[in-house]
Amino acid sequence: MSSAHKSPLLRLHRPLVWVAVSMAVYALASAVGIVVDDRILVGVPIWTKPFKFSVSLLAYTLSLAWMISLLPRGRRVAWWAGTVVAATSSAEMVLITVQVIRGKRSHFNHATPFDDALFQIMGISILMLWLAALVIAILLLRAKILDRAMAWAVRLSSLIALAGAGLGFLMVRPTPEQLAVENSPIIGAHAVGVPDGGPSMPLTGWASNGGDLRIPHFFGMHALQLIPLLLLVLAALAPRFARLADERVRLRLTLTASAAYTATFVLLTWQALRGQALFAPDGATLAGAGAIVLLGGAAAALSLRGTSPSPTPSSPPSPFPPAPAPAPSEEEITR
Template sequence: MSSWRSWHRPLVFHAAAMGLLAVVSAVGMVVDDRVLVGSPIWFKPFKFSVSLLMYALSLAWMLSLTTRGRRAGQWAGTVVALAGTAEMVIIVGQVIRGKRSHFNNETPFDSLLFDIMAVTIVVLWCASLLIVGLLFRSPLADRPAAWAMRLGAVISLAGAALGMLMTRPTPEQRAADGRGVADVIGSHSVGVPEGGPALPLTGWAATGGDLRIPHFVGLHGLQLVPLFLLVLVALAPRFALLRDERARLRLVFVFSGVYAAVVAVLTWQALRGQPLVRPDGATSSAAALVLLCGALAAYAALRPAAAVPVTAVTPPERVQSGR
């Protein structure tokens, strides 16, 4: 493990700024009673700042472990920090104006701001992709840790890319745009209008599909896959099977595969306009299949290797002497 002092400085500063913004946003939710699209107006900057805080710290730590392409990694980390900052400046600015930041096509200025946000996210994603490439190029002595970071980062990239699905216009928006009256293009929700009944704490749609769910779960694979490995390491002194590095490596692959499959199932569920808390038979069956396959794979990963039988071998000197 590297000292935190060697972590990428711009990303650490960005994370600190996001922590401060999260506090400001939390206060805003208490003192500002404005509501936008069914949620407290400061709820979005609060969620985004917490998410970016975790994302920036994770990348700052991972960059400190890379051994190849360090200069490129430093530049990529700085780009992530700048792009994330630009994103949050627009989100907070729109909150101050009392306007929605995402999907806003109400005025040319609002549309321009959302276009800028789209560009910053693409830039952030590409910079993150470069960092993931450096993780794959950098050999680490601890193979389970190396693969936990790599696979978690790949899942996170896939989860981030799912955000593009939200920018597609809904059928209602396409019809309205044909009449020149579409003020909103894109939606988090599928099959229901935004701002309706929502799940507590998260704000996700409670009566229809919500693409923020697989987006959120996938994005935070960056933290959860390495965290899974940390749990294995913590349990190793109590469970002999987990003391084997090869067993931990196999379990990291199993967990990553199950995690990716869960993201796929959640995406499929959301695209069909189905609420998270009310899955149909097909979704439940798919989830059960993923869990069953994961359990079987975990059992195989922990199963001790079969002992190799030892056979008697005639010493070479005896063969040569004829004795």
């Protein structure tokens, strides 16, 4: 069976799907580890990081596998880029697991030559993953996907996810306290204004008494799922609400949601960089959040009111590209 005539599920990027499956299994194993292993590292159960990473990578790799299946052209380049993402994300999890077994920090750890080497390999892996994801994002920007709302949902979500992933590079900067120590064994931090391992939020482990770059990092990366999911919800509601059956309305709502998501990502990043806890916003942060809500709500209302229902509404988008029609037989050609 040619790739063009495969079913939608078979057109998914297989290495990424296998990583997603392995991450589902690993998430369960890590959850067991949290329960049965009483070791604490940087203020949280030692298996918390593998659990969070595996759940995040499960969602990320499945989303990327689906997006690659939408590409009408450049599939070979996208396949190799997706394979790089699969390989580097797997390597990241292996190295995190090695350090968990050893009872050591995986990130920012330069305490010994071995710890330093592992972290350097992790850094190279993440850089390669980011560059591969950039290649896929560029291919999506150039792709002609039939439904315009779906096209812009996957394009913009992939770009926001790249920005979210890029925040990881800010975390490796030494803190003022680390700069004050000669040959500090730990260089870099998740928290801003407070040390890692202090008071934290339940489950996430994010700092509750200061800024934490993991918050916008997480929020940005998971645009890859949330923005396309919003569009799929709009498509599911289209049979009940005539306006949502209009592709132009779905497109405007998608652009509005993407703009609001981007603004929220910027606001969360600004809040974290100022050393401000997520649930302790100051007046400036609250003003920014209020502006996003008001402007986003107004834009959504205008998106719904600004276009009259189309006399022949377009069909809701399919999450997979249509398979091309089979070639005519020799008998049909000679008729």
